[in-house]
Amino acid sequence: MPVLKVTANFEVEEAKTVELMKELAASIASVMEKPVEYYMTGWEKQTIVLGLTTDPAVFVAFHSMSKINPELNKQYSALICSFFEEKLNVSKARIFINFVGVKGANWGYHDGTFAFLD
Secondary structure: OOOEEEEOOOOHHHHHHHHHHHHHHHHHHHHHHHOHHOOEEEEEOOOOOOEEEEOOEEEEEEEEEOOOOOOHHHHHHHHHHHHHHHHHHHHHHHHHEEEOOHHHHOOEOOOOOOHHHH
16 A cells, blocks of 8 residues: 655645645556555645745655565656646755655554565
8 A cells, every 4th residue: 555645835725635646646556556546645734944945845755565666766756756846836856755665564454464465
């Protein structure tokens, strides 16, 4: 279950964030080749100061139990940066992404874990 938590330092209307998060999940799902129904996305507005300015900036925490590796991370980074540049006019130089590979045993769900995937 990939999770993408987006933190930005600017407001976006809630209806638009819902559509953006759906679209982002679908875009990543096509690269990961996993059904979009497994994705969780979220949007949060928070103060971000980058390079001593509060110009629009985005931080994405990208967690997954599989398909996190240097080659794929480059593809995800290009997709995510282009997505926010095109959709919200955020400079690619102000978008940071943290890729985290999580073992199934460390991911809780439905009264248990995904340890069987390890």
